[in-house]
Amino acid sequence: MKQKKGLIIGLIVVLVLLGIGLFAPDNLKNTIASFIAQDLRIALPLALAAAGLVYCERSGILNLGAEGMMLTGALFTWIGTALFNGNPWLGILVGMFSSLLIALLFAFLVITLRSNQTVIGVAINILALGLTSTIYRVVQSMDMTILGFPNISDILAKIPGLGNILTNMSDIGPELALVNIPRIGSYLNIIFAQNIMVYIGIIIIIFLNFVLFRTDLGLKVRAVGEYPKACDTMGINVYKIRYGSVLFSGLLTGLAGGLLVLDIKTFVENVTAGKGFIAVAAVIFGKYTPIGALGASLVFGGAQAVQYLIQAIGLKAPSDLMNMIPYVITIIALAGFIGKTHVPAASTKPYVKE
Amino acid sequence: MKKKLSTGDVLIKVLTPIVAVGVALILGMILIALLGKDVGVAMGDFFQGALGSPIRIGDTLSKVAPLTFTALAFAIALRCGLVNIGAEGQFYLGGIAAGLVAIYAPGLGIPVIGGAVVLLLAIIAGFISGGLWGLIAGWLKVSFGANVVITTVMLNYIASFLNKYLIGYNGPFYDGSGNPQSEAFKVSFERGFLINGSDMTITIVLGILALVFYYVFFFKMKKGYEMRVVGFNSTAAEYAGIKVKSNALLAMFMAGGFGGLAGVSELLSAQSRILPDFSSNYGFDGIAVALLGQLHPLGIGLSAVLFAVLKSGGLAMGNKGTISPYIVSAIQAFVIILVVASVFVQDEYTRRKLIRQAKTAKGE
């Protein structure tokens, strides 16, 4: 039932997008296409963090330290990339490792020491803000060259033999061969010529959805957040599953933070600016599923991309007011969708093995 | 029949925060050393900056009032079971309202008898404005069940952008100077209170009064008792006929109000006009102050003084270029983590004591 509903929504979205591509006037068409492209670009880090947090929340741990983990991942991706001569792949591994360490601290405090998850989550954020800003000011003067992840069209163009078929060369670099389709070619190119991580991210999220609902491990994660005591009597190690879930959410929030930095190609203090919390909200809004979290992130990403849309249309609105929109939308989504989704029954309750 | 807590329990209650602060400071020093800085120099800058002269001490103490207020913003909500991370936003809203009163009220024919009436109005406006900002999160919680931590964080960002907008180039309170800022306050708290030449103002007295109010409200008044019941066990509160929702709303209003007062006391003491980002993290400092003080009024007061020292010392280190003042945030986080984690140690201590007692009982 639920899957069908998702498919139908997906189909409608695709049809509407195609319809716009076919029938809208050119300038509007391109504006919409770049809005969608912006939305995907902004939403993907958020969605990856949220997908990781889905596992965490499903196992019964409310990870409000996500913001701090993301921020740590962001700084160390920046440092790591610089250390590896601008290599984003190695850089982001450094970032993910750093947020993993923060997640380990969080897991130890809330799982082993059974401390209050909310307060510790907040403390983790303060800690990360303090650490990253302090370290940043020390390493600020380092020579930083950051290369972002390549665009899919650049990668396709380099495939021997197929490169010429899959892409066209233009003045500003390779374009996807989609561009050759009459009427909607350039429209589609704007949407699909994305950073490679957008594609990898979507694949990761679909995979995570599969793991959560179709595998033994996913079943254990879902069960542990509902009724840990029952899991214990069934021979499942509750602590292990919870540690694993928290650490995994640490890895993915770190990845998200790293993507943020690689996207803007620099680090600034508090660069995440609440995105970790928005990811937590996306988990709820997305009904605790990775794909739902992706959908929610697209909504939040859209709220931010609206700024570009408004600029493009030529409307004048104070940027400070525009900057509020993602936060306002998050609050509205949170208020509108809580209570309409099933929260894991053991959420925020520490488990004490007798 | 009436017996106070055992000395062991009291000792643990008092020792915990002291040990926590000690360990947090050591961790902070290790961090400084790890970053390749001279710990000795850093500490020198720190103490020189925070406590190096009477005026420095006064400047440091001037931070006690806003810290106390933001700590109360966290503590009051927590007593009612709500985790209010929104003191930062409430600080902005309170500051903005008070600032506007200080700029425009004197022009409206309100008598400026030494500024007292205007300042009183500013305090009231700040409290109400911060309170209403807190109330939004409270309303979202009781009506929709929205997590207070997330909504208050979102409201913090919204408040910060709202402030930037209001005094920005397109904002209604922009002074036209070419920098995003409001006009200068016509009235503000007089500096040099108690210590001549320092930034200290009478707001420190307001902070102490607020702590007294906090104590009386929660431990001597009906409403405070009600709120604590709701905070500890809302099911029992319903059973006892106590209205959970209206208590949560009142708690968030009061918490927001005190967050607003923090903004009032900082803005009208230490600053001369509304600027962007005028909070310098007071909202988050308050969380650590409240938790370190174990939500106890005396504890909060002492923690506020300690954190005032940390904050000014940290700023001094930053100004000298030794290390970022953000190091203080890291130390704060260590304090929170250690204090919260110590609950586990205390529980273990009690549990082990019970087992020991059981064993001796069996041996007899």
Next chain:
Amino acid sequence: MVPILEMKNIVKQFPGVLANDNVNLTVEKGSIHALMGENGAGKSTLMNILYGLYSPSSGEILFNGKEIKITSPRNAIEQGIGMVHQHFMLIPALSVIENVVLGKPGNKTVLELKNDAEAFVALGARYNMKIDPYALVSDLSVGQQQRVEILKAIYRGAELLVLDEPTAVLTPQEVTELFKIMNQLKEEGKTIIFISHKLNEVFAICDTITVLRLGRSQPSVTAASTNSEELAEMMVGRKCFLDVDKGEYNPGETVLKMEHVFTKGTHEALNDINLEIKKGEILGLAGVDGNGQDALIDAISGLTKVSSGKIFIKGNDMTGSSPRDILEQKVSHIPADRHKRGMVSTMSVKENMILISYYKKPFSKGLFLNGKFIEENATEIVEKFKVKTPSIEEMAGKLSGGNQQKLVLGRELSREPDFIIAAHPVRGLDIGATEYVHECLVAERDRGGAVLLVSTELDEVLTLADRIAVMYEGKIMGILDKEDYDITRIGMMMAGQNQ
């Protein structure tokens, strides 16, 4: 033949409690073995040791003649020991088949739920149990959930199955069904340990019986060689039948009156409740747990809204009134779950004593609490109701269960109520505390109070109540006067049948 299970000299020491004191238990293969004893006799502890949830302080376990160490539930399952807990270990938000395969050794990385579901349905068919493997557990009835638990254990290859008080949540008819299944399992060579404190059930189904008392095991007996009196004596240790001195039954005017009360909700919603309770009587409300007793209490105390019908207290229409307005009618409520509702465990004894009345004179003056009176009040109640506490400043959560209940009882009864709702007032209490609570309730009745006693323990209701109402699926099946008490009939009504 070697016994399937031998537990020898098992000792389990908890902080402050010696739960098992040299317990011995021998179970023959292919038998149904009863483990009997009162609450707190150590049955659950022993079985949790067997299932690997606790490790024994000393003693040894032999399974099929070999000494084994059971380190965890998983380990127990692997050795062929299965357990159906009294509180089901099922996850309501998951489907039946997901519950069945959860944690099962030998699961593939990617689950093959379809295969498992087919095998599970086939297994169920063998025991005449039909359960939709894709249904959510939360949509199943209690009886069905229990069947899922039993099948789950067998599906994992249990040779020895422990059933912990399986009949406590069932109607008599469902009990018959369960016994059929148990007998079939026995015929197939499985061994069952059946935990119960109900004599008739044990005689109906078991071959051998072991009684635990105060953590010690009594020598096992065969069902054929013993009788009810002997077993009861082994369990209680003295001939003691619940008996309470009560004054003459002399009901006065009506205190509570419910007319055609309905509530909304799926499971336990009230369905046309008509009920009257008079001054000077105890009305016992019997029924299997979860048949609307909680909904009835919540409706009377104003904690849930009534969708239609009227509730009168002392002649005043209180339908839709707030909990506080109802409490103001001198209604006292001793709630079923004292930790959740009855008290604030992180507050002091003193502060708990004013939970209901704090806002009234003389507990407070104007906006302020009256500290001096609050202390006097607490001291007085603690003394009168014999609450054992080091001080009135002690945190209520640190008191023992019996003393916490005395605290709640003292607070509620010292308000001199006209109407008392007592929900499972002796649940989890030892015999001494139970007797004390019962005496207090009877004293209230003799004083002229109206008492609604909700209990799932039929003995308690039969002993204390002047009239008995039986609830089933949100309905009152009938109300019996003292002279019409008839256990069979009450049993039928608890199962939803009248006459």
